[in-house]
Amino acid sequence: MTTKNTLTATQQRAQFYITYGGNKPNRSVKENRLKQLEEDLLQQNIFMDELFPQKQFLVLEQIAFWLSANGICKVGTDTLEEKLGVSVRTVRNAIKAIKLTDQFVVGRLRSAKSNCGKYVIVDKKHENFKSIMREVFLLSEASIAQLNAQQNAQQKILKDIDISTFEQENKSPNLYLSLINSKQANNKYIHSFDMLEKLKEEVESQQPKTADEQRTLLLTYTDNEYQRLFFDFIQSMPYPSIVRENAYKLTLRVGSDADVKRFIAAKEVIHHISMDIEYNHFDNVVAVFTAALLNRLEYPSIRPAEQVDRHVRATKKGVFYNWLED
Incomplete structure (x- = not known):
C-alpha cells in the first residue's frame, strides 16, 4: 500500500x-x-x-x-x-x-x-x-491503520489459514474462508491465495445503493446476529456517507463467527474512524477498518479497576455508626 x-x-x-x-x-x-x-x-x-x-x-x-x-x-x-x-x-x-x-x-x-x-x-x-x-x-491511530491496512490484513489471513488445507467447520473469523466453506463445500484443499482474493472481489465488487439492498446482500453471506447488529448500528448513526455506503462490506469484515466481544470492539473502531474522517482522507475505509479491528482484538484495552461498593456496611459499630440502617 x-x-x-x-x-x-x-x-x-x-x-x-x-x-x-x-x-x-x-x-x-x-x-x-x-x-x-x-x-x-x-x-x-x-x-x-x-x-x-x-x-x-x-x-x-x-x-x-x-x-x-x-x-x-x-x-x-x-x-x-x-x-x-x-x-x-x-x-x-x-x-x-x-x-x-x-x-x-x-x-x-x-x-x-x-x-x-x-x-x-x-x-x-x-x-x-x-x-x-x-x-x-x-499520526492518529486511524492513519497508522490506513498506512498498514493491506499488509496487516493479508498477514492475518495467511496466519489464520493453512493455505494447503482447511477443515470444513466454519471456525475462522475471516470472511473469505467462510465464503469458501459455503461455496466450495466439496473442496478440502486450497492451493492458492488467489482463491481468497477472487472470492473477496466477488463480494466487494457488488455496489448496492440503498440500506435495504445492502441488507439483502449481507444476509446472502451471513446469518450471524452480531454482524446484523453491527450493520444496524452503522445505519442508525450519522456517520459519513463513505461509511454508510460500505456498511455491508464493513459488516462482513467483522467475521461470520463474531461474538459480543468482537461486536463491541467493531463498534468502537468504526466510531473512532468515523470521527477521524473529518480530519483525514481515507482511500479505502474498509481496509482501514479491517486493520484497525485486527489491531484492537490483538491488543485489548486494559480492564478498569474494580470499584469498591460504596454501600458496604461497616463491619464494626463505631461512634459514627448509622443505627437507622439496622
Whole structure:
C-alpha cells in the first residue's frame, strides 16, 4: 500500500527517538530481518537478488542495520554514497525497491521552510512501529491503520489459514474462508491465495445503493446476529456517507463467527474512524477498518479497576455508626 503524499518529520523528533530508543544496531537482528524480508518476498514470487541487485543490496543491508536498533533511521543520499561507495542512482533505485516491498515507510526530514534531502525510514514490522508513527510523524491511530491496512490484513489471513488445507467447520473469523466453506463445500484443499482474493472481489465488487439492498446482500453471506447488529448500528448513526455506503462490506469484515466481544470492539473502531474522517482522507475505509479491528482484538484495552461498593456496611459499630440502617 502506498500513500499519495510523502510523510515528513522534524529533525528534532526523529533524532530524539533514534537517540533515546534504548537499543543499538545489531548485526544478528539485521540478518534475521533480511531473512524474513526474503521469505516474505518469495511468497509473492519475488526474488531478493532481483529486486536488490548488486550494490542496491548494500544500501538495503546498511539501512536494515540501522533499523535493527529501534525501527527508525534517518540518512541522506550523500552519506550512503560515501559510506558504501555507490552512485546517487544506486541509492535512489534501492530506496524505490525498499518502498515496493511495502514493509517500510519512507518519509523525509523537513526544515522550517521545506523538505531537506534526508530520508526517514521506518520498519513496519518493528515492535516500535506504532509509537514511531505517533511520536515522530504525529499520526492518529486511524492513519497508522490506513498506512498498514493491506499488509496487516493479508498477514492475518495467511496466519489464520493453512493455505494447503482447511477443515470444513466454519471456525475462522475471516470472511473469505467462510465464503469458501459455503461455496466450495466439496473442496478440502486450497492451493492458492488467489482463491481468497477472487472470492473477496466477488463480494466487494457488488455496489448496492440503498440500506435495504445492502441488507439483502449481507444476509446472502451471513446469518450471524452480531454482524446484523453491527450493520444496524452503522445505519442508525450519522456517520459519513463513505461509511454508510460500505456498511455491508464493513459488516462482513467483522467475521461470520463474531461474538459480543468482537461486536463491541467493531463498534468502537468504526466510531473512532468515523470521527477521524473529518480530519483525514481515507482511500479505502474498509481496509482501514479491517486493520484497525485486527489491531484492537490483538491488543485489548486494559480492564478498569474494580470499584469498591460504596454501600458496604461497616463491619464494626463505631461512634459514627448509622443505627437507622439496622
